[in-house]
Amino acid sequence: MGDLGEGLSHYQKQGFCSFHTPGHKGRQEFFNGSDFLGFDLTELPGLDMLHSPNGIIAKALKQAAEIFGAEETFFLINGGTVGNQGMFLALENTVNKHVLVERSSHRSVMSGLVLSGLKPDYLMPIVHPDFNLPLGFNLEKQTISWQEVAACHVTYPSYYGTAFDLKGLLAERTSLSFNTPILVDQAHGSHYLSSLFPTSALKLGADLVLNSCHKTLSALTQSAMLHAQGPRVSRTRLRRSLELLQSSSPSYLFLSSLERAGEFALDLWRWECLKDEVEKLHRNLEMSFRLLSPKDVGSYGIHGVDWSKILINTSPLGVSAPRCVEYLREGFGIEPELWDEENILFMLGIGNTPEDIRRLTKGLESLVHVAPSMSGYTKAKNQQKRAWELMPPLPYPVLSPREAFFAKKREIPLKESLGHIVGETISPYPPGIPVVVMGEKITHEVLNTLLNAGEGRWQGWEGFKSQTIWIVEEG
Numbered sequence: 001m002g003d004l005g006e007g008l009s010h011y012q013k014q015g016f017c018s019f020h021t022p023g024h025k026g027r028q029e030f031f032n033g034s035d036f037l038g039f040d041l042t043e044l045p046g047l048d049m050l051h052s053p054n055g056i057i058a059k060a061l062k063q064a065a066e067i068f069g070a071e072e073t074f075f076l077i078n079g080g081t082v083g084n085q086g087m088f089l090a091l092e093n094t095v096n097k098h099v100l101v102e103r104s105s106h107r108s109v110m111s112g113l114v115l116s117g118l119k120p121d122y123l124m125p126i127v128h129p130d131f132n133l134p135l136g137f138n139l140e141k142q143t144i145s146w147q148e149v150a151a152c153h154v155t156y157p158s159y160y161g162t163a164f165d166l167k168g169l170l171a172e173r174t175s176l177s178f179n180t181p182i183l184v185d186q187a188h189g190s191h192y193l194s195s196l197f198p199t200s201a202l203k204l205g206a207d208l209v210l211n212s213c214h215k216t217l218s219a220l221t222q223s224a225m226l227h228a229q230g231p232r233v234s235r236t237r238l239r240r241s242l243e244l245l246q247s248s249s250p251s252y253l254f255l256s257s258l259e260r261a262g263e264f265a266l267d268l269w270r271w272e273c274l275k276d277e278v279e280k281l282h283r284n285l286e287m288s289f290r291l292l293s294p295k296d297v298g299s300y301g302i303h304g305v306d307w308s309k310i311l312i313n314t315s316p317l318g319v320s321a322p323r324c325v326e327y328l329r330e331g332f333g334i335e336p337e338l339w340d341e342e343n344i345l346f347m348l349g350i351g352n353t354p355e356d357i358r359r360l361t362k363g364l365e366s367l368v369h370v371a372p373s374m375s376g377y378t379k380a381k382n383q384q385k386r387a388w389e390l391m392p393p394l395p396y397p398v399l400s401p402r403e404a405f406f407a408k409k410r411e412i413p414l415k416e417s418l419g420h421i422v423g424e425t426i427s428p429y430p431p432g433i434p435v436v437v438m439g440e441k442i443t444h445e446v447l448n449t450l451l452n453a454g455e456g457r458w459q460g461w462e463g464f465k466s467q468t469i470w471i472v473e474e475g
């Protein structure tokens with residue numbers, strides 16, 4: 001076996017308890033009856049075709065549409081990424097048009113803008129002061145130019161499981177009688193099929209809804225679904241867009257895992273028994289950590305909370321999140337989804353068991369116990385200047401993301417970049433909101449923010465260490 005295979009095998013042998021994607025958590029029960037090699041087939045007689053389905057794939061699509069409450073469902077075998085891109089490509093009359101997107105959207109939204117040529121108008125999220133993360137929106141403070149945008153694209157829920165007032169957004173469109181499509185990235189909420197969770201975007205009336213079914217359901221990694229309803233987006237264009245973007249050799253392993261993920265999604269008992277354990281975890285630990293919980297609903301633009309994402313801020317404990325992660329990994333074999341300097345996200349999937357949550361609770365309780373003896377322990381709250389407090393006003397866009405992506409670029413010293421058009425998108429993480437997006441002009445404020453960036457995680461900035469930046473060549 002080569003290095004890659006060895007690496008995977010070594011990882012697997014460590015037997016970590018998964019609080020990350022994929023949602024099946026390696027449990028065989030979701031794949032009983034499937035044959036890994038035997039099912040790895042291509043479009044053969046009787047096996048139908050993904051891009052013009054009229055046989056067994058068509059039947060599986062119809063079943064999925066019924067389960068998720070869509071008029072029509074498309075299977076995606078290039079991840080949820082291709083769903084976001086496909087939504088934008090499916091829009092009509094988009095030349096020189098704008099689309100409303102969240103400034104903190106996933107990067108597949110940015111690539112959708114590059115592919116479609118649409119120009120972004122931004123919805124600005126509220127960064128929660130306790131977590132330093134964009135968890136909500138205040139719709140009342142956003143003015144939406146419904147008549148001017150080709151569509152409104154939103155993320156519901158956020159990566160951390162917070163839901164903004166999507167119902168209110170849909171109601172605003174209706175009350176103003178606009179026909180603008182509302183496209184929803186529900187990548188992290190494929191499991192919203194009952195009152196255990198926030199209401200699904202399809203039920204609320206969104207036009208297109210993306211589910212990354214591998215994140216919380218049992219589908220194989222890279223398997224996702226795009227659901228459609230209503231007349232606002234042409235299905236023909238949507239089908240053609242997905243055909244343009246997706247592989248011509250779709251994996252039948254992915255497709256069959258999507259079919260089964262839909263069926264398993266109806267096993268609500270799997271989630272019900274997890275919920276009780278998560279509630280116990282909250283009760284036992286809420287005095288020691290800052291936990292995102294239903295109590296946060298109603299503040300900082302948070303309208304709903306998905307309990308299956310356990311977001312913990314470790315500042316009250318006086319230990320940095322990376323140090324806590326190290327302790328939980330080494331002592332309890334717990335593997336979270338992600339962490340930054342002060343937060344850890346534990347993501348549940350349909351494959352988790354109550355025992356997994358008890359293990360997490362035990363690990364966290366032990367952590368509370370040993371925290372005072374840990375190196376770097378400090379009871380003081382994190383006093384670091386927060387990246388979002390330094391966020392400059394939005395810089396002026398000169399080029400669309402597409403124009404900037406294809407433009408000729410060169411790398412220059414950061415301190416000489418004032419007034420240039422930036423050729424890369426740069427975000428501090430957390431909160432993951434770009435300070436500057438490719439095609440925007442570097443203002444005094446942006447330059448100052450970047451010059452004072454300090455250590456920390458900066459996404460998309462190749463020249464962080466060398467203090468250089470890619471700019472678009474003009475003239």
Ligand SMILES: Cc1ncc(COP(=O)(O)O)c(C=O)c1O
Pocket residue numbers: 078079080081082084106108155159185187188212222224
């Ligand atoms: C909000 C959001 N949308 C879309 C995606 C892309 O989904 P996928 O990883 O299935 O391509 C992600 C991936 O993390 C995401 O977080």
